[in-house]
Each structure stands twice: as C-alpha cells, then as structure tokens.
Amino acid sequence: MSRITDLQKNLFGGTTSNARQFGMIFTLVAIVLLFQIWTGGLTLTSGNLIAVVSQYSYILILAIGMLMVIVAGHIDLSVGSVAAFTGIVVAKAMQEHDLPWPLGILLGLLVGAAIGAWQGFWVAYVGVPAFIVTLAGMLLFRGGNQYIGNADTVPVPEGFRKIGAGFLPEVGPDTGYNNLTLLLGVAACAGVVWREWKARRTRLEMKADTAPLWITGVRLAVMLGVIVFATLRFAGGRIGTSLPISGIILIVLVLVYSHYTRNTIGGRHIYAVGGNARAAELSGVKLKRVNFFVMMNMSVLAALAGMIFVARSSASGPQDGLSWELDAIAAVFIGGAAVSGGLGTVSGSIVGGLVMALLNNGLQLEGVGTDMVQIIKGLVLLLAVALDVYNKSQGRFSITGTLMRPFRRDEPSGTATVPDPAPDAGTAKVAG
C-alpha cells in the first residue's frame, strides 16, 4: 500500500465505515453549511441546535435499534405503534394510578421489553417473517393505544417531562455558559484524546504501522474543534437551556451500541446473521437468540423513544408515533446500511438521521411547506441509496466512487480489541 493512501486512511479512519457513510458525513457538513448561509446563520445558533436535538432525538434512538434489526436482515414496522402504546400506558399509569414518574419510566421499558419478547418470539422461534410480525404489531399496538387511551390525550406530570423537554441544571459559578454542558464537553475531549493515544499505543505494541504524529495531531484537532464548537453552542443557549436531557440519553445510547455492535462477540454475531444466516448458524452463532434479541431490543428502544416524545409533548395523544418507523428506516438506509442486511453502522445511521433532521429543520427555517419537505426527503433517500447501488453495480470508477475511495478501508485498524470487521466488507460485495 502506498504511503499516501495509508496516510489518508489514518487521517480519516478511526471507525469502520464504507463509502456511503463517509459520503453522508460530507453531505451532512454540506447541508449544515448550505443552510447556515441560506438562513443567514440561524442553523448553527444555540437555540436552533438545541431545538433540533430535542426534536429528533427520539427518531435517532429508533434508528439505533432499527440499524441492528436491518443488519440482522429484518425490518420493524411496529416501532411507531409500540412507542404510542407505551406512551399511553405510562401516561395513564401516572395520571390515573399516581405512579411516581421514575417508576413510570421503568414500567414503560418493561412494556417495551414485553412487546419485544412477543414479537421476537414470533420472528425467531416460530419463523414468521419480521415484516409480517411487525405489520401485525403496528395494527395491534395502534389499536391498543386507542383502546387504552380512548383516543384521548392524556397529560403527564412535570417530573416526567424532563426526559423529553428537560435540560441540565445551572450549577456552579457564572461562566456565561451552562457549566454541566461544559463539563460534558471537557469529558468528551478527554475521551477522544485518550482513545487516540490508546490506539497509538496498541499499534506500537503490536509493532504495526503507526501514522506520523502530525496526522494524529490534525485528526485530533478537527475532532476537538467540532466538540468544542458543539459544546459552546449547546452550553451558550438561553439561560435554563443546555444540551437537552434527551440528547444526553441519545449520546449514551450511541456510545453503548456502537461499542456493542463493533467490539463485542454478540454484536458481531448480528452482522454474521445478516450477512449469511445459514453460514453463521453453521459456525456456531445462535441464530434464534440473535433474532430474538434484535427484535426485543428494538421494542425497548421504541418504548424509550415513545416516552421521550410524550415527555416532550407533555401529553400522550392518539397521533403519537405515526410514521416514525419510516423516518427511522430512512435514516438507517441513508446512513449506509444494506437492504439485504449484514452491513451498516450505528454511527452511520445517526449521520443519516441527522441529514434528515437538518434538512427538515433548514427547510422549515426557510419557511418551505411540509409538502415540499416531504418531496425533498423522499428524493434524498432514493438518491442516497441509488448512488450506492449504482456504484457497486458499475464496479469501476465513478465520480463518487473515486471521491470516496480514499476513505474506504480494506483492513481494520484502531484498537487491537476490534474483532475482524471484515464481514462488513465481505457481505457488502455479496449484497451489492
């Protein structure tokens, strides 16, 4: 491998990804800059960024679960209904039975787990296709929502609203910023530096090639720059606002699930099942257990998303969760997952979801009507996937292919604990 490509890899690497995911990061940056200019600087104001995070965190949480479902080769159409069902159950329990709100959250997660176990049972142990099971679930739980809620809107208590509409408290000295958000930013910076340093150490120990120091430096500078900028924006909003609680829940989930899907045996099994279920089973992957887990996990996340939405809306209503499944699925595919399964990353799906969110937000700031917004979102979804399919089917130079080539990785790097992510690359070709 030439020094130059190696260097490019080192500069932009760090996560296992494919062309489309990096394409989407550029698209995301382009969209942000485009709207930043077009709206006269409104897009990157603290107020707007905070609003975007609290508006879309629940869709992004769904996208995490949906990514795992799609990687395993399934689909879940019931998430919106499950979210709505959980929302009304929790709201009713708190309003009519005076359940304290922390228990309400626990109840919601349990309801999600129970629904997930129900759907997982049919998918994994009976063998009904997930499309059918969750289509049934979509009707079942939408009906359940209306049955329990009497198609009425049920308000939720103030404490509960925190998970959807709450912010970090103002503590400590007056720095002109929200101190807790600043602390989070510092922690994030430290985490990034530590991770970079550890990766370098590991490679040194393994006597693997290490990138020149200045490359690490530049990469760190870019990442730290982004974190510092985001921290200042989120910490510098109106007094009483900060990084939204729902955003913190989202970040924690992204970190946990990224680690799980990338660095653990259970996570790699999901990719193996999605790439080739039979081969995976023959190599000792417990197929049923993996399928059961992804379906159940999705419903738990859907329940959480539903509660966050209810908290943000301050009430659970009969229209909650309508067509959320489509937003989540779109985010996952824009973020680089393959329709046939076995391919995709959590971070990619988040980027895909953010592309949709910022597109939506930017167009709304410009006063574009929802009719046009939907048309544009539809086209973006189609183009994002079509481009990828086209590039693969050509198997030769294409403009985007050439542009993306430097960012494609053909071998894992980063920490030594990463098991071989080659299934990604391997199945990509199969899927393509």
Place this chain on the structure above:
Amino acid sequence: MRTSLIRTVAAVGAAALLTLATACSNEREGAAGSDSDGKGFAKDSLIGVALPSKTSENWVLAGDLFSNGLKDAGFKADVQYAGASTTVADQQAQISSMVTKGAKVIVIGATDASQLATQVKQAKEEGAVVIAYDRLITNTPDVDYYIAFDNFKVGQLQGQALVDGMKAKKPKGPWTIELFSGSPDDNNSKVFFDGAMQVLKPLIDKGDIVVGSGQTDIKQTAIQGWKAENAQQRMDSLLTSAYGGKKTLDGVLSPNDTLARAILTSVKGAGKPVPVVTGQDSEVESVKSIMAGEQYSTINKDTRKLVAETVNMIKALQKGEKPAINDTKSYNNGVKVVPAFLLPPVIVTKQNAAEAYANDPKLAPLTK
C-alpha cells in the same frame, strides 16, 4: 498531491470552525418573559402562523388569508401547515423554527392542542406572543390569547336547528335521533357537543326525543380525527344494529359538514329516508347538498372575519396596545383562564343561505 489536498481541507475546516465559533456570539440571556405587552415591536416583524394539515378547505383558506392579510399589514408572514401523516411532530418542529427565526407573534391552529406545551413555553421565553387560533392550547400557562368563533353557541345552534328541522318535517314527536361528535383530541368537540346537548337533553329527558341506539356519551359518539370514513362506519353500524326493519331515523346531530355528508351517504346506502342532519363550516359540497334539500343546516363561521380579527389583534400588539377581548372567564385551559375574543356564528339553512353567503365569492353562486 493528495496529501496537500487533505492537509488543505483539514486546515480550512479547522479555520472555518474557529471562525464560526468566534463569530457566533453567545446567545445567553435571561428569559424575555411575557413583558411583551405594552411595548410593541417593529412594523415589519416576522409573524408565524402554524396550522394543522390541509385536511379541510377552511385551513387552506385561512392560510391564504393569513399570508395576504399579514403582508398587506406590512408584516413578514411565515405560514406553515403540518404534514399529512406526522402532524403533531411537524407542528412542534415548525413552531420551534418560528421561534428560532425570531417571530414576534405566533398564531397556532393546533393539531393536538394538548401536545404543544413545550414549544409554547419556548416561544414565550423568547418573547413571542402566542395566539391560539380556533383551538385552545391546553395545559400551559404560556398562551396569551384565544381567538375563535363562539363554539358553545355553535353547538346550541346545531341542537336548535336539529329540533326545528325535525318539527318542520314531522310536527309531532317523539323523534328518533342519533348523536355524533368530533375528534376527541380536539377540545372544540366537547364544546360543540355540550352546546347541542344543552338544547337536546331536556327533550331527551322528557321523552320527546329518543336516541335510537342509546349512545349519548361523548366517548361513544366521538369520531376520531374528524374523518369521514370513521363517521360512515359508525353510521353504518348504527343503522344495522338499531334501525333494522321499518324503524326510521328522524335526525342526526353532526358536528361538521364532512361528517354530515358521510352520514347522509351511509343513510342513503341503507335505503332509509333522509333524516335532518346538521353541520358546520359551510363547505362547498354541503352548501350544494343543503340547496338540494338533503343536508338540513350548516354553520357559517366566516374564516375571513376570523383571520381579519386575528390580524387586527396582531396589529394592536405591534403598536403595544392591548388587543380587544370579549371573554375573560369561559376558556380555562387547565392552567389558566385564557383571555378570548369570540365571534358569533350564524346558522344557515336553505331559507337563509342566499342571504348568509351573499359576500362569499365561492358560495354565493351556489345559493341562486
């Protein structure tokens, strides 16, 4: 070559971020609160108007009237409809965007009036005045004004029209009727229904009016989403269950025109004589139906007047004056009593249609 390219990209990227970070000043400041009364704002300020999805002619008309009316008054207008499928989430995002853009007044025709507390609070904290248009936003202290037609009066007029219509057709009771009410997530549904029941309940208690199916609770009569298909389904099942054989139906209380037409379709489909059916909104198809002698009545709530009054309210706010209010006790949203400006509705039957729609370019020709 590529190395230098990447180096340049990285350098430019870092520089851009730094510029952005420094260029954008800190937005941190205390909540502006509700001290917007009495100060006014610039004459060309942005006014946000968030309306539900385009499911009824009225909302589309209101949107156009707002765009034009606000522009004529010199304001910048941002009129948004919620999407057809994800209505609540869309509207929440739209209101947040209006706040970000610095709208001074936000007029909200809510899709679900109890799910906007967070956004309304955000608007309030940024110093915008919130006007609930047609539907009262509930469970929040942050609504400033409510403007609508007097909906209790609408219900009363509907109830009275139903009784009058049935008396005209069949002078002597007892009359058999069925009751329909609007979507349970719309506050107005209950107000219409209560208004109508204020007229009908004494007659039902006396036995002059009989509800054929016995369904008189608003939970039984509600039509989710104000959807025609749901109303038709309910009417179909009522006809099957309670009006078998020769039993006839004298009247149906319908809260609006869309549902009224669905009910008429259902009754005609079952081969029953057309009952007296009330309505509301003066939709084109229903005005035609009234002139053809099928639907009995509708309510004229002139959207033009309502929008004009709303724009007047915004003009008063702009000058820093108190807008005109004519009701300060009836509209409790669960947290506070919202000062309201109510316009009187007008009942329209075949007899007075020509007169009632004389000024309406679309409806006047239909009444001739």
